[in-house]
Amino acid sequence: MKKIFLSMLSMLLVVALLAGCGSKTKTDANQNDKSGSEKTFKVAYIARAQSDSFAAWLANAVKEEANKYPNIKLDVFDGQANDDKQNSMIENAITNKYDLVIVQPNNGEAQRPYVEKVVKAGIFAITTNARISGIEGASSVDADPYEQAAVNARVALEQIPQNAQVVVLNGPSGNFHADERRKSWQAEFFDKRPDVKIVGEQIANWNKDEAMKYMEDWVQANDKIDAVISMNDNMAAGALEVVKDDPKYKNLLAYGVDGTAEAVLLIKEGRMTSTSMQSAFDLAEKILDTSNKLLTGAEKQIDTDIGNPLVAKDNVDEFIEMLKKSGAIK
Template identity: 30%
Template structure:
């Protein structure tokens, strides 16, 4: 059953990528761009990227919730992890005079400028998933604490290693809020365990393939590794595949974040040791609901959605929910 869901999600992701690509920078899907109803309020959705599994889940859930608001037109754009492209797409929303914007930032550096630009024209803006230094200037924020995820993840790894061992950290794209805060959380826990040491650290750009390539290189270098702690599940899965191919799966603890269906399957089979559930559906659904309220001039507030630890003891609960 889980395999079918993963295949379906992949198909949705590919279809969505082609549709967004065909619509240019900031025009959304063709059906949205060609909407003939001039009575509908318009909400622009600026996505950082749809290149990884988790962000695809956010997009899918936003679309499902958008269907519950037929009086609104939702225009999606994919910045493809390019801050300048995201700024251009948001400028297009401003030119179109949309009634609200949902903003998933590419990175923490450019995000404040984009937020300030939207605030200048007094369009309500709901920031989703990634926080940054000036996020309190947004109309509302919907997301989870990346620091909490990093703390929770490394606490469980330390428990499984009994506070002793060599740790390799796989970062997401450098500069992303999730990369910065999740790794910061990891380091805070490591500071409490003097017998645990970071021996290797590099980025794999949130990618399964990059995670696998990086892990292959590390294994070939011969450094003793007791645990691999990745900023997301995709990179953890890539590392796990390399570790399994090298016949070292029983020797190295592997941890990710997001609790994607693939990760849960691998945990159920005893291969993945740790992940942390991030509620993509909750973030996406809530951000759309708040954007609709804001567009209707209703008051909205920030919503924080907690992470949850997933290990062998409770993995079945999360598989049932997916």
């Protein structure tokens, strides 16, 4: 009898032990599931150049927006407007096994093969400002550069006087935004105003200092300049800086794109004519939303754009207030 009792007791202990192991395994599985749902994703943001006022604005906006996503750890890198440096940074992001790489290209075609490497490595990729089109598996967040320029060009048709002399400041050759904005000015303005003469045109690479050097040359070489047509605000501001104390240019017209803090304040002062708002805040919001959807598996590929409202004297105050609320204007 004692033997039977001991045997039954042993069996009960074994059953209890197995039940305990099963319970622990289930608990561990639940903990693993919870851990997986709270995974932190490594994201690299590779900026075109922090010396570019819009690129800096966008990088800061992306950093601020990323703070709203506890599952995203963002690292920001400065490409310094150098293709080799930026391409090296993209390769490093692959080597360091980032979960997603966001690229603001310096020159889209130069970065294309490196973004393709990101996708081939099984890493999510987003191109922004400007997008690199046609990379299968890569997403993009951008604006329509043709329309950004067109909203300026269409009002310039009425504003720029007959037989005017103008100068044109371009972004980097091969850059999607630079090329599309220049194409837009040609179709929407120059083809419709054959009386207007271009007396100076140069690539200033989005850079204020380069634009200033070209404007200094053009002022010396021409008896009059009626308008500055710039593919971004930074270059327009550089050109305006050269002539700011010269009464000869008090009626100079100037057009840009981006809606930077500097540009809207110049419009408020009456020194700049108009720009197209390319809101870094809107871009950042869409970039992080897109990132989160890709990383969590909600979407496999996303291509989306923001709007491009015209900013001019009659509505500049609302954009100044927007930038003040965000801290971009103190």
